[in-house]
Amino acid sequence: MVADRTNADRSPQLRSGSVQVLVIGGGGREHALAAALTRDPAVNEVHAAPGNPGIASVAVTHAVDPVDGKAVAGLALRLGVDLVVVGPEAPLVAGVADAVREVGIACFGPSGQAAAIEGSKAFAKDVMLTAGIPTADARVCESRSDVTAALQAFGSPYVVKNDGLSAGKGVVVTTDRAAAEAHAAACGRVVIEEFLDGPEVSLFALTDGRTVLPLQPAQDFKRLLNGDEGPNTGGMGAYAPLPWLTEGFSDQVCERVLRPAVAEMARRGTPFVGLLYAGLALTAGGVKVVEFNARFGDPETQPLLELLETPLAGLLYAAATGRLDETGPLKWRSAHSVAVVMAAPGYPTTPHRGAVITGVEEASALDGVRVYHAGTTLGPAGLTVSGGRVLTVTGTADSLADARRTAYAGVDCVSFEGSQVRGDIAATAAE
Ligand code: AMP
Ligand code: GLY
Numbered sequence: 001m002v003a004d005r006t007n008a009d010r011s012p013q014l015r016s017g018s019v020q021v022l023v024i025g026g027g028g029r030e031h032a033l034a035a036a037l038t039r040d041p042a043v044n045e046v047h048a049a050p051g052n053p054g055i056a057s058v059a060v061t062h063a064v065d066p067v068d069g070k071a072v073a074g075l076a077l078r079l080g081v082d083l084v085v086v087g088p089e090a091p092l093v094a095g096v097a098d099a100v101r102e103v104g105i106a107c108f109g110p111s112g113q114a115a116a117i118e119g120s121k122a123f124a125k126d127v128m129l130t131a132g133i134p135t136a137d138a139r140v141c142e143s144r145s146d147v148t149a150a151l152q153a154f155g156s157p158y159v160v161k162n163d164g165l166s167a168g169k170g171v172v173v174t175t176d177r178a179a180a181e182a183h184a185a186a187c188g189r190v191v192i193e194e195f196l197d198g199p200e201v202s203l204f205a206l207t208d209g210r211t212v213l214p215l216q217p218a219q220d221f222k223r224l225l226n227g228d229e230g231p232n233t234g235g236m237g238a239y240a241p242l243p244w245l246t247e248g249f250s251d252q253v254c255e256r257v258l259r260p261a262v263a264e265m266a267r268r269g270t271p272f273v274g275l276l277y278a279g280l281a282l283t284a285g286g287v288k289v290v291e292f293n294a295r296f297g298d299p300e301t302q303p304l305l306e307l308l309e310t311p312l313a314g315l316l317y318a319a320a321t322g323r324l325d326e327t328g329p330l331k332w333r334s335a336h337s338v339a340v341v342m343a344a345p346g347y348p349t350t351p352h353r354g355a356v357i358t359g360v361e362e363a364s365a366l367d368g369v370r371v372y373h374a375g376t377t378l379g380p381a382g383l384t385v386s387g388g389r390v391l392t393v394t395g396t397a398d399s400l401a402d403a404r405r406t407a408y409a410g411v412d413c414v415s416f417e418g419s420q421v422r423g424d425i426a427a428t429a430a431e
Helices: 028-039 069-079 089-093 096-102 121-131 144-154 177-187 249-267 301-307 312-320 360-365 400-413
Strands: 003-005 012-014 019-025 043-050 083-086 106-108 138-141 158-162 171-174 190-193 200-207 212-214 223-225 229-232 237-240 274-283 286-293 336-343 369-373 376-379 382-385 389-397
Touching: 012 312, 019 028, 019 069, 019 312, 028 043, 028 301, 028 312, 028 369, 028 389, 043 069, 069 096, 083 096, 083 312, 089 096, 096 106, 106 312, 121 138, 121 190, 121 249, 121 286, 138 144, 144 158, 144 177, 144 190, 158 177, 171 177, 171 229, 177 190, 200 249, 200 312, 212 249, 237 301, 237 400, 249 274, 249 286, 301 336, 301 369, 301 389, 336 400, 360 369, 360 400, 369 400, 389 400
Parallel strands: 019 043, 019 083, 083 106
Antiparallel strands: 003 012, 138 190, 158 171, 158 190, 200 212, 200 274, 223 229, 237 336, 274 286, 336 389, 369 389, 376 382
């Protein structure tokens, strides 16, 4: 096996060049994960399934269905990998991490049961209620009369959430009562909750089911258009660190939110192993949880991994094997990173595919710029658009203002017809 202990610091050391990792997924987050894994000196080879054209430049890609646990476990066995990292929520909720662990391979990612913290809004609310974690008051609604009563009780702005996974499109926040009712009717089982007012922060923590190791806080821009207008999306940009946060913020959230959630999942007999993502609102009444996700956020992961200096494979392996307590504090570059998403025309409702993408190489050649692929495909016409969020362009520099300029210089190099890009990612914070 690949883990040795050094007596000096007892941290789980992976032998240089010994580790093979398989990354499941094919988005910008997985491209960033695969790239960061290849930068880890312990890593010998990175594989990905299904990957994408960007991931194929740093990993060996395999055409395997990422939600098919049996197929993923079979691939992991065939390749003889030491670690599988499951990126997206759909395979996690489908139990892909369980299937991998069943064949005896370490897996970074929660079991299907633990992933319900993202897969069911009602389940997540129940965990928060039991563990005393601050969140919006909410009601689970199964019928039209439940919906009417809940909308009446909480008032406008209305927050209506589909109970199940919805690829970032299950939540409607609106002052339009008819639109709130229509969304509830279209979903079936919904959670209707109190509107939380205040800036949002994403705090991610690595956990092995007991030890909780938070990353730096990041901020995500969820709305499609400048000035936080337009519909909710999977995320149109992100940046880290957040210079405006008070000192001790992460410790406080760790104490009040992340540790209680991890402890409650363990108490229920479904320990959470992997990345616990807390989406937080900084309200006048204190920090409250907007949502939990069971995986790295996209696009927050892209700037965070630009800044993380601690080798990634060692961290994920320690979390996957119950040894996170042996890892020292995380090391971060003292720099700033900004990620800007380039989305397809029609995103988020009906992305139009097929436009030819140019300029990715020019952008990547700029100092401090990295371009991560998500909805791209390589064909006879070259690189073309194949999904809603197409590329994430990150810019990393010593100051937030320079990181923004760097990211947007990268964006300016890239073009495809009808691209949608927010121009104000991290703008307020940089001023
Ligand atoms: P979720 O999938 O629960 O994170 O919701 C997606 C987005 O909807 C969040 O990032 C918020 O911007 C918004 N949202 C969700 N719940 C609330 C809430 N209770 N109050 C205000 N905005 C919310
Ligand atoms: N950036 C939001 C998410 O990954 O859900």
